[in-house]
Amino acid sequence: MKIEKATKKDLKELDKIKGCKMPKLHISRLEQQKKRKAIYFIAYEKNKPVGHVFVYLKGNENYHSCPTLQDVFVKETERKKGFGRMLMNKVEQKLKNLSYKKIGLDVETGEKWLKKFYESGGYKVIGKIHQQTWTQKDSGKKMITKVWHLEKKLR
Ligand SMILES: CC(C)(COP(=O)(O)OP(=O)(O)OC[C@H]1O[C@@H](n2cnc3c(N)ncnc32)[C@H](O)[C@@H]1OP(=O)(O)O)[C@@H](O)C(=O)NCCC(=O)NCCS
DSSP states (O other), X not given: OEEEEOOGGGHHHHHHHHTSOOHHHHHHHHHHHHTTSEEEEEEEETTEEEEEEEEETTOSSTTOOSOEEEEEEXXXXXTTSSHHHHHHHHHHHHHHHTTOOEEEEEEETTOHHHHHHHHHTTOXXXXXXXXXXXXXXXXXXXXXXXXXXXXXXXX
């Protein structure tokens, strides 16, 4: 697997990975990347797009203190083949190469197996449960969730 910074030419591929059209979401992420606030990685396996992950370099919540992953995502037909784990390893390596010392992410409290998945990859829960509110870019729907914040040291 290789991961690269997504560009406008990847918009169709990002929709294919997601399995639905979310142009506003992808474009807003590319804009954040242009402002150097974030990196939007797209993952390819044998030249086929299989996943993506968005990284806010300074996080996007007041309790974030390091690059924070958002929307770690593997195309539905490609799941449970090890790509999720590979994508995490690749993005961690990229951030380490950029001299970041740690990396964080938020997991919804209802997603027990996901929390275990990240913990088995070396992430540890930091602090208490946080409530997040945001608006989905494409549907305009307001969302409220409860999350654990996890971090991992990059050595
Ligand atoms: C989370 C996600 C990226 C994992 O990708 P994946 O390619 O299926 O993951 P892998 O094949 O590398 O599997 C990693 C581990 O998780 C386990 N796993 C994967 N899907 C699982 C599921 N639905 N339920 C329980 N365990 C699961 C695997 O068995 C594997 O365990 P192991 O390392 O002990 O063998 C993928 O399920 C996804 O895109 N989900 C939708 C988006 C999402 O919820 N993202 C997380 C945001 S915090």
